[in-house]
Amino acid sequence: MKEELPEYSKSQLALRNGQDKPQIWIAYKGYIYDVGESRLWKNGMHYEHWAGQDLTEELYDAPHSDAVFSRFQVVGILRSL
Numbered sequence: 151m152k153e154e155l156p157e158y159s160k161s162q163l164a165l166r167n168g169q170d171k172p173q174i175w176i177a178y179k180g181y182i183y184d185v186g187e188s189r190l191w192k193n194g195m196h197y198e199h200w201a202g203q204d205l206t207e208e209l210y211d212a213p214h215s216d217a218v219f220s221r222f223q224v225v226g227i228l229r230s231l
Contacts, residue, residue: 155181155224155225155226155227156225156226156227157226157227157228157229158182158226158227158228158229159228159229160203160204160228160229163175163177163182163202163203163204163228164202164203165202166201166202167194167200167201167202167203168186168191168193168194168195168201168202169193169194170202172186173186174186174191174194174201174202175201175202175225176191176199176201176202176203176204176205177203177204177205177206177228178204178205178206178209178216178219179206179216180206180227180228180230181219181224181226181227181228182224182225182226182227182228183219183222183223183224183225184222184223184225185201185222187222188221188222204228
């Protein structure tokens, strides 16, 4: 699956914050998810988390498991430098 997905840099991801561009994307464990359909990500913010960034480190203590990401479409992979 990873080979078929486009790669995006952190700066490209940062533009998908619901403000600079209409897309609301977040990255988690190397994958980029479109969370724009979720009412919990309205305006690019979910509690203290902002869209357009890699949330892998921030979500270690989240009150939900990784399974929450199965609800969202994977739109790309985060290019590692």
